[in-house]
Amino acid sequence: MxxxxxxxxxxxxxxxxxxxxxxxxxxxxxxxxxxPPSHMAKVDAQNLEESVFSEPGLDQINEDTYRARIVAMAFGYDPGTIEVPVGSTVIFEVTSSDVVHSFTIPGTNVNMMITPGHVNMAEYTFDEPGEYLVLCNEYCGTGHHYMQMKIEVTP
Amino acid sequence: MKQSNLALQDYTEIPEVQISPKDGKLAFVHISVAFFAFLLGILGGLLQGLARGGMIQLPSWLGYYQILTAHGVLLALVFTTYIIFGFFFAGMSKTHGAFSDGLRKLAWISFFITTIGTVMAATMILANEASVLYTFYAPLQAHFIYYIGLTLFIVGTWVAGATIMAHYFKWRKLNPGQPSPLFGFMATATIILWIVAGLGVAATVLGQMLPWALGYTDEINVLLSRTLFWYFGHPLVYFWIMPAYMVWYLVIPKVIGGRLFSGSLARLAFVLFLLFSIPVGFHHQLMEAGITEFWKYVQTILTFVVVVPSLLTAFSIFATFEQTGREKGGKGLFSWLKKLPWGDVRFFAPFMGMLIFIPAGAGGLINASFQLNAVIHNTLWVVGHFHLTVGTTVVLTFFGMAFWLIPLVTGRKLTKFMNRSGIVTTWLWTIGMFFMSGAMHILGLFGAPRRTAYTTYQDHPQALSWFEGIFASHVTVALGGVILTAAGLLMFYNFVYLAWFAPKGETEFPITPDPDDTPHTPAILENWKLWIGIAVVLILFAYTIPIYDMIVNAPPGSPTFNNLIR
Missing domain, CATH: 1.20.5 (Single alpha-helices involved in coiled-coils or other helix-helix interfaces)
Structure with missing residues (x-):
């Protein structure tokens, strides 16, 4: 040849x-x-109340680091709003209680798939104050385009 | 056709005609189904573009995700598959002689299996029982008839593939020791790829989804089903692109009055596609939990390797252009370009497809770039990307092919008027795609999600900005969609005219003689057992450990969620 x-x-x-x-x-x-987000932790999606996701929300780990445990579901997130001061680093731990979703903050590099049974993780430091939009970019049913939450970054 | 004619003498009784009329009919029926699916599919696309841009509101009986499912299934699966098999049946008949009656019967059986499957799936989509998109990710659940329809569709194409391979291997048996005709070689590589890849989707549909949809199992392993889908989903795009490459390698050189640069390199490119296009599915799952970074990176490397045969193809095709242009008296660095038949739609449409494959391929490399994928994953960028690759490169190549293949099988002629209409179609399609895909790419970079109906996320400023850009706006996407629909309707008119109204006559099957280096084809390239063996080894390497882990360390499975899609 x-x-x-x-x-x-x-x-x-x-x-x-x-x-x-x-x-x-x-x-x-x-x-x-x-x-890329490749967390290996697993949960029972049908019994999240018996897991670390029983009370989703924000925990302060140290002065400017937070952990946000969030449950994605058709068609929203629990909690629907979290609030952190500017300059905070937030570690997002997200799982789903039903179908496949995503956890996506447009304008940042936080964009990960949320599959039921798995926990996915991402980390982001919010250096600009404002109201950040979180949306689902994986089709999850008829109300998919309403699925959102907010992150308030206060000055 | 120096070589195949030798074979044809002892293989078929009608070497003079272009192709056997019976095989022509088989091809024509496939092409017809393709274009009717195309018509419905593009109308779905138009509605989506307008609805998402906020310009129209869909009636209450028609869901956005329902038409999105129809658009994907009709264009990505039905249109492509039928036109590819139409091309394969006609081309095999031309280059390997007419099909035997038995094989032709088998081909018709395959057509009916595939078509029954298509009708079943389409009915469920129309009934709004299957708005799960063409990727049907669990645990969203469609009606079980949708899954049976998809299974029949795949099985039907396997039977069609078996017909073509049987015809090819019959030729090899009758011509021992000779390199097989390029058309058969390439078609066989494509079909082996399709069958090996199809095993993945068959495994998830038959082994996981159908028992679960019928209620025999309560739970489904979501990650496993996604992995099996993408084991199939990426080679699927090569199943589209390889037949388009066959047009570039085998038809275009003849259309421009030249000959193919090298046959061995063409064979090598197709072998590389067979080897490397399957063990790469994880690059669609880079953002997913439950698969380690290591295995994602391994498949990223393999994804980059599969760029190499496209590099080989680009060189071969442009070398063929230059060689031909110079033989026709073109001089200087670029003036040979002027010698190419720009006014011939059979060349011009595929050429525009090739041109667009340059940005499309570059975009593909970005998508596959591991952690960089986070920027664009599941955004409109991806939709813009595959509307360039399959939606322009492959589609324009098939458009160009339609202008000789349809009159060939209907015993008609390509008229000057039709040729001009084809050039207009090509320009309209390219311009429409520039607006639509261009805007989608940029919107994607700004974070606009794919597969999402009209929404402003409660008037969030970021979401509103996706409607307000000068170019980067959902309105530009819709505008491009309108132009594309005009182009698509014109193409459907071209199809109808060529099929039933063009003047009667003989049309040439433009196919390049096998190149000068054919007798020196290294025998190893024809060793299918070896290539299938290596392909299997690569697949086992890339998938065994992660799939074993997904099964053994699986979280509790998911029940059915079929209420969310209605």
Missing amino acids: HLHKYEKIWLIFGIGSLVLFLAVLGVAAFAFGQQ
Whole structure:
């Protein structure tokens, strides 16, 4: 099988770019810890009241770090609003009590799938005050487009 | 057709005609179903665009997610699959000789199985019992007839695939030691891919969803069913793109009056697709809990490998263009471009598809980029992306193909008027897609969700901004959708004209002679057992441990949720 000289150059350039891209992604992930949300914890979606999600809401972990345990459901989130001061880092732990949802804060990198039986996690530091919209971007039924909650970041 | 003619002499009694009329009829029926599904599908798309843009309100008996399901099933599954098999039956008849009566009967049986499945699924969608979208993620649950319909659809295509493979291997048996015709080789690679990939969706539908929808099991393993779906869902896009590549490799060189650059490289590209397009489904599940970062990254690497055969294809096709342009007297760095037949829709429509594959492919790399996926996952960006890949590259290639394939199988001629109409269709489609897909990409970057009906999230400023942008607005999406619908209606008119009203006559099946290097094709490329074996090893490598973990360490399963979709 004959490879033309130009084709060799083209493939070396092309495959070289792919290797470079993968290296950037790999270093960012495994050296700097920028991993996609892949939490492995499990819960019984039908009996969330017997789990850590029995009382969803905000817990303060230290001065400017909070943990928000949130339950996604058709068609909303529990709690429907949380409030943190500006500069806070919030660790979101989210699960679903029924079908597949997402937990997405447009304009940030918080965007993860919420599958029943699993807990997914993301972390975000709110450096700007304002009212952040959280929405579901995985189709979850006839009221999917009404599913939302708010994060109030107070100055 | 130097080579295949040799074979045709002892294989079929009618080598002079373009293709056997009986095979032509088989192809025509497939193409017809494709275009009727296309018509319904694009009208669904129009309604979605207008409704989401807040320009119309859907009547109470028609749900947004119901038409979204219909749009996806009719265009992504029905239109593509039928037109692909129409092309395969016609092409196999042309390059490997007419089908035997037995095989043709089998092909008709496959058509009826597939069509009964399509009708069952479509009926459930119309009855609003299956508004679960074409990905039907559990634990949302559709009517069990929807799942049976989808199963019959897949099984029908397997029977059709078996027919084509039987025809191909018959040729190989009659011509031992010879490299097989490129068309058969490529069609076989595509079908093997389709069958191996289909096992995943068959496993989740038959093993998980159907027993659960019928009430034999109470719970379903949601993560496993999603994983099995995406084991199928990504190769599905290669099942669309490989036949389009076949048009580029085999038809376009003939249309522009040249010949294919290299046959071995074409075969190599298709083997690479077969190997690497299946063990990559996790790049659709990068944002999901329950799959470790390690296995997601492994499949990300494999996803990047499957870019290589597309790089090979891009080189081959543009080398063929340049070679042909220069043989026709084109000189200088770029003036050979002028020698290409820009006024011929059979070339122009697929060419626009190729051009759009450049940004489309680049977008695909972004989507697959591991943690970067968080920026665009399930946003309108993704919808913009696949409206470029399948919705433009593949669709425009099939449009270009329709202008010779339909008159060929109906015994008619492509007229100048039809050719011009085809060029207009191509431009309209490209312009409409520029607005629609362009706006979708940018809206996606701003966070606008996909698969979501009209909503302003209680007038949240961020959601309102998605309606107020100059270009990045749901209104631009709807405008693009209107232009696309005009293009689609024109294409449906082209189909009707070519099928029933064009003047009678002979139409050429444009297919390039197998290239000069064909006799030197390395024998290993024809070793299907080897390639299937490696494909299986790669699949087992990429999936065994994560799937084992999903089953053994599964959380309690999910009951049915069928009340949420009505």
